[in-house]
Amino acid sequence: SQQGEEDPQALSIQEGENATMNCSYKTSINNLQWYRQNSGRGLVHLILIRSNEREKHSGRLRVTLDTSKKSSSLLITASRAADTASYFCATPDGSGNTGKLIFGQGTTLQVKP
Amino acid sequence: NAGVTQTPKFQVLKTGQSMTLQCAQDMNHEYMSWYRQDPGMGLRLIHYSVGAGITDQGEVPNGYNVSRSTTEDFPLRLLSAAPSQTSVYFCASSYGQGEEKLFFGSGTQLSVL
Numbered sequence A: 001s002q003q004g005e006e007d008p009q010a011l012s013i014q015e016g017e018n019a020t021m022n023c024s025y026k027t028s029i030n031n032l033q034w035y036r037q038n039s040g041r042g043l044v045h046l047i048l049i050r051s052n053e054r055e056k057h058s059g060r061l062r063v064t065l066d067t068s069k070k071s072s073s074l075l076i077t078a079s080r081a082a083d084t085a086s087y088f089c090a091t092p093d094g095s096g097n098t099g100k101l102i103f104g105q106g107t108t109l110q111v112k113p
Numbered sequence B: 001n002a003g004v005t006q007t008p009k010f011q012v013l014k015t016g017q018s019m020t021l022q023c024a025q026d027m028n029h030e031y032m033s034w035y036r037q038d039p040g041m042g043l044r045l046i047h048y049s050v051g052a053g054i055t056d057q058g059e060v061p062n063g064y065n066v067s068r069s070t071t072e073d074f075p076l077r078l079l080s081a082a083p084s085q086t087s088v089y090f091c092a093s094s095y096g097q098g099e100e101k102l103f104f105g106s107g108t109q110l111s112v113l
Helices: none
Strands: A005-007 A010-012 A019-024 A031-037 A043-050 A055-058 A061-066 A071-076 A085-093 A101-103 A105-113 B004-007 B010-013 B017-027 B031-038 B042-051 B054-057 B065-066 B076-078 B087-094 B107-111
Touching: A005 A085, A010 A019, A019 A105, A031 A061, A031 A071, A043 A055, A043 A061, A043 A071, A071 A085, A101 B042, B004 B087, B010 B017, B017 B031, B017 B087, B042 B065
Parallel strands: A010 A105, B010 B107
Antiparallel strands: A005 A019, A019 A071, A031 A043, A031 A085, A055 A061, A061 A071, A085 A101, A085 A105, B004 B017, B017 B076, B031 B042, B031 B087, B042 B054, B065 B076, B087 B107
């Protein structure tokens, strides 16, 4: 069962523009994570935001979390061609520290030079 | 540090054949898991392990077996390959103990004819 659903499924922007991706989830969580996947590669962890945080920054990345709406957004500012990738949100499944994450279907971002 | 190492990178099987996908991590991670990635489906959890000797099923476990005899290794066995198992398989690991960030291998692309 998908916990997180990303929106939009695909996004195409020009270099220098900002890219915003959204994630909605269904059940209560204690954290939400974002991952990036370059074509043909494994996923790479970008950022983790905990349920008691509303916003978190890492370099050009800004993540927000609204637990009342069960949604999160990932903003990439001043995008670069190297940001072209698929982006996934992920939330823990079940209780306890099992390491189980449930992933959304992802947003495919294309940044045109 | 090699991180999470998956072998082989590519594999073609005939229906009914069996094989083992290897996964090893050198980070002393407690938690390891296997995902499959299919177009339009995101990543789906197959099996996971919270430590040596402990495994459990994920969302799509049918047709797959796992074992965890050591902390480092978590092989995934396809018992009798079917075309529906054509997919890209990713192994991932995490520290656990409240650190849920996953480290991914580079994937195994499997085709079952």
